[in-house]
Amino acid sequence: MATPTILGFTHLLLDQHVKQGDSVIDMTAGNGHDTLKLASLVGDSGNVHAFDIQKNALDATKHRLAESGYSAQLIHDSHHELLTHFTPEALGTITAAVFNLGYLPGGDKTVITRSDSTRMALQLLTTYAKQALIIIVAYPGHEGGKEEKENVMDFCASLPSEHWRSMHYGHVNQEKAPNVFTIFPR
Structure with a gap:
């Protein structure tokens, strides 16, 4: 059995949690892989929102979605500006949110997500x-x-365990390999 890739593991978790008609957010649209996955899960009756600070990322996401017959509300802004685009009540209806931190693959590697805005x-x-x-x-x-x-690890560890379950998945023998953190509601 092959070890799941980070993307595969992330999508496996989404498959188990997201269903038709849900409202979801891709917090970092990037090239649109997670946005497309979310759109395929929620279907026409659901809502997908995708944030990115780079217009070229949103263009790539829009193109990827269009090729597959899906759409999403693309938001050209930082993910920490959630309350600029959602009411607290609307955020309360969100069933999944995905962050793929770092820089845009194939883009400017100096434009990166930041700890403060992610937190x-x-x-x-x-x-x-x-x-x-x-x-x-x-x-x-x-x-x-x-x-x-x-x-991110500190944030996840600080969450009250009576409301959230936090988990960490990553390679222990590869210092620079990606890590997945999950926050599950109780």
Whole structure:
């Protein structure tokens, strides 16, 4: 049996949690792989929102979705600006949120996600989206990535266990390999 890739593991978790008609968020659209996965799971009756600070990422996501016959609401903004785009009540209906941190593959490697904005977004999700599965993929191998991974780990460890279950999946013998953090509602 092959060890699942990080993307495969993330999508396996989404397969088990997201269903037709759900409202979901891709917190970092990137090239649109997670956005497409979410759109395929929620179907025409669901809602997919995808954030990215880079227009070229949103263009790539839009193209990937269109090729597959799906759509999403694309939001050209940082993921920590959730309350600019959602009411607290609307966030309360979110069933899954996915972060794929770092930089845009094939893009400018100096434009990266930041620990402070990621932490703010996680705080907003755990405050308002209390039934959401939250998946964070962190890449410690780039400039700022190790700090962001440690910040995510600290955030997940600090969550009250009576409301959330936090888990960590990663390679223990590969320092720069991606890590997956999951936050499950109780």
